Amino acid sequence: MSFRRRSYPEVLGNLLAAATGGVSAEQHPFPPPATTAAPFRHALERPPVADVDAVWGVRGGVPRQFRKGTDYRLLDDRQTVEWQPGAELPDPGTLVDVTYYPQAAQPVVTDVYTGSVVRTLTETVALEMARLYATLEGVYRSGFVDTAEGDALDNVVALLGIERVEGGRPAGVVEMNRAPGSTGAVTIPAGTRVANADASVEYETTETVTLAPGPRVIRVGVRDLEENDPVPAGALAVLPVPIAGIAEVTNPSPTAIATQAETDVELRSRAKSFLHGSERATLGALSLAISRQGLRADVVDQEDDPTLAPGVVKVTPHAEQLTPEMEQRMRQAILDARPAGVRVILEANRAPAKVDLALRIATTDGLPEAELRGVQTAVRERVTRYFAALPLRENGSVGQIAGLVLGVPQVKDVRVVSASVTDGTSTRDPLDRDTGVLDLQGMPTVLGDLQVADPQLPTQVTATITFPRTMAAPDAALVRGELANALAYLSDRNSTDLPPTAQADPTREVSWDKLAYALTVPGHNGQTLQSYDAAVAAGTAIPVPTPAPYRPQFALALPSGMTRLLAQHGDTYTPAPLERLALGGVVVEAVDA
DSSP states (O other), X not given: OOOOOOOHHHHHHHHHHHHTTOEEEEEEEESOTTOOSSOOEEEOSSOSEEEEEEEEEEETTEEEEOOBTTTEEEOTTSSEEEEOTTOOOOOTTEEEEEEEEETXXXXXXXXOSTTSHHHHHHHHHHHHHHHHHHHHHHHHHTTSTTTOOHXXXXXXHXXXXXXXXXXXXXXXXXXXXXXXXXXXXXXXXXXXXXXXXXXXXXXXXXXXXXXXXXXXXXXXXXEESXXXXXXXXXXXXXXXXXXXXXXXXXXXXXXXXXXXXXXXXXXXXXXXXHHHTOOOSSHHHHHHHHHTTTOOXXXXXXXXXXXXXXXXXXXXXXXXXXXXXXXXXXXXXHHHHOOTTOEEEEOOOOOOEEEEEEEEEEEOTTOOHHHHHHHHHHXXXXXXXXXXXXXXXXXXXXHHHHHHHHTSTTEEEEEEEEEEEEETTEEEOOEETTXXXXXXXXXXXXXXXXXXXXXXXXXXXXXXXXXXXXXXXXXXXHHHHHHHHHHHHHHHHTSSOOOTTOOOOGGGOEEHHHHHHHOOBTTBOOOOHHHHHHHHHHXXXXXXXXXXXXXXXXXXXXXXXOEEEEOSXXXXXXXXXXXOXXXXXXXXXXXXX
């Protein structure tokens, strides 16, 4: 149903025409049926026509009276109204009201001049009718999200289950950063959810904003829809539903209690965004509801799993750790989105398989160490985001990973050296070098260990040797030289690429046993790693170095900023091909026994 408000002049003209024998407000669609191009013509119903008094309609969404002789004219056939070239035409899909006088009209009343009894009564009725049209327009506008205001808007959005956010709840600003390599405009609709790390607190954006091509960052206001405490800066860092083109989000400053309630503009924008994405009672809705809790899950019905009965949906969450609180939030989200009459079976959590990757990058020559470590961080973040956004049970793309890494300005080249997938107790190589595909299809996955080797940035190895105060101290200078020689040997063994089909080379492995074997402490003379590897190759048993009560530990500061600790017999670290090892330091510390 459409409604057009009629103004006082239009109502008065229609009443006077009807009273004097004319045809009042005869309606015609614009454009006329079966007409797609000018000239546009309307055939009047009571020809021949003596004169057209007025034509009213809508232009630009606003009622208006069209101009006789300029916008339209009566043709010589005394029946057809034709729109003129260059006319201001009515809006397509609207109705025009034509008021005219037939030649055969015989009016009973002719005294309609100003001040006459008929004119005075007609003006009085027209005024009241115009007021009624104005009231009806307000009622009509109150029924639509775009035009309703105040309490009327509250009633409209209530049909969607949305309520105006009152004052007294936390609000703030989040900063969204463009994904590397993305182009074009990125629209962030009002109502976009932003959550903290465990999805226990969720905020929604209060307006629709667009990140124009070029800029890397945009800020938008957010408001908590629940009565939580304000959150500190950096807490809102998760987009439960990823947005294409947006890499990361954060709140640069703490949120604070807002004193003002949500405005009509904010509420209207949020409701319209809800309508655009209001998929309900479908598998997609269930998946979306779960993802908003920061979780991933398989959602299948009988079409995907023939063993299921009609009307049954099975949900299998895939989280590394599913806490009782996370499970409760997921159950509530499923309950809210569950189709009526459908039973949802929640399966036990199945931990995703872990994908371990080893990358080798080539960076710009001459970069300082601090910048090289920044490159490592940027590469790690991009690869991590790629796997976080990879749909469940889909293959990975070596090309996409390489493209993301090459998006870091200081990276000149990148290569995926190796990959492995560990699912429970089984491990396999998913890398198909011919097609550039990581074969992950059929299993939920998450990024595990990521090694990024840069020949310009070695892994720093620091040894710490503790011993009782009552015992003799190891020679720190001697230990430093022995450890430097051992690391140089390991770096040399790792200085070439390992062929894709080759087995792991044990001489490249860095282990506590090897490093302890190389160091001299009272009761144990350090040996070269060449002799260690030769003994292993000959099948000679090598005793575990037991310099107790001397306890060496080795901390490996990886280029990515992470640290691996080799603290006891059996601890190992396998460097990526071409990864260098350098001496970070030696600490000899006496402790109480």
